[in-house]
Amino acid sequence: MTPGTALWRPALTLALVALVGLGGLLGLRALTAERITEQERARERAALARVLPPALHDNAPDEDRILLLAPGWLGSEAALPLRRARREGRASAFVIEAVAPDGYNGDIRLLLAASRGGELLGLRVLEHRETPGLGDGIDPERSDWSRQLQGRRLRDPPRADWRLRQEGGAFDALAGATLSSRAVLGAVQRALELVERHGEALAAAPAGSTLRLDDAPEALR
Structure with a gap:
């Protein structure tokens, strides 16, 4: 060496x-x-299954997604994911992430499914800071308050009645949590109006793309 x-x-x-x-x-x-x-991905599929009836789709909604930049509709300045459920290639429902920015203690992040015809199919709370024992009842895992929204459409009840009963509307407030109830109700109504007004664009946008909507519901203009 x-x-x-x-x-x-x-x-x-x-x-x-x-x-x-x-x-x-x-x-x-x-x-x-x-x-x-x-x-x-497993957690995402589980969350989707909790709001979206399986009979409505033959695709994988978690793989058919777009990003939606629509502050007036979704309550967020950031783009949020929207998944599409399809049967035989046609959009049958949308799974929407939305923010109710006017909760009692700040933002309430929601996951909801709406049929192509504008029916609320399911609702879950993803994140909130509402008061334990009061406002946290907006979460379907904590109370059945949100069941009154299931199956509703924009015209069931009429738009003018999409308010809390104590304000002349058709929906009960969660006991002791009027602000939380109003915030969730408003976010759901905006999401259903989004589907009614922009459903064609939501269905047609290429998977993986970002769709920007600069308008807003009339009540927010």
């Missing part, structure tokens, strides 16, 4: 060990990222 060989051989061995270690680390990271992605 020459003196030069004695010098570079340990360095080469160390470099090879480092390279193998780096490869293992990158492989582990890729495997972990893949598992996280699968877990996130």
Whole structure:
């Protein structure tokens, strides 16, 4: 062994060990990222199944999505995902993420499904900061308050009656949580109006695209 060989051989061995270690680390990271992605998709599918009747679609709604930038309709300055349910290629329902910005303690994030004909099929609360024991009853897992909205359309009741009963409308407020109730009711009404007014555009936008809508319901103008 020459003196030069004695010098570079340990360095080469160390470099090879480092390279193998780096490869293992990158492989582990890729495997972990893949598992996280699968877990996130499983959670998304479970959430969709809770608001969207399976009989309404033969596609995978979590794979047929667009981003919707529509602050006046969705209550958010950021683009929010919208999924499309289809049967035989035709849009049968939309699963909409929306924000009620006027909750008692701030934003209330909702996930709701509306049929192509504008019927509310299902509603879930994704995130809120409403008062425990009072405003948190807007979540269907906490109370049955939101059941009164199930199956309703914009004309059932008439638009003028899409208010709380104590304000002359057709819907009961959650006891002790008038602001929370009003916020959710308003967000649901806006989402149903969105489907009525822009349903064709929502159905036709290419999957993966971003659709921008700069108008708003008349009540918000």
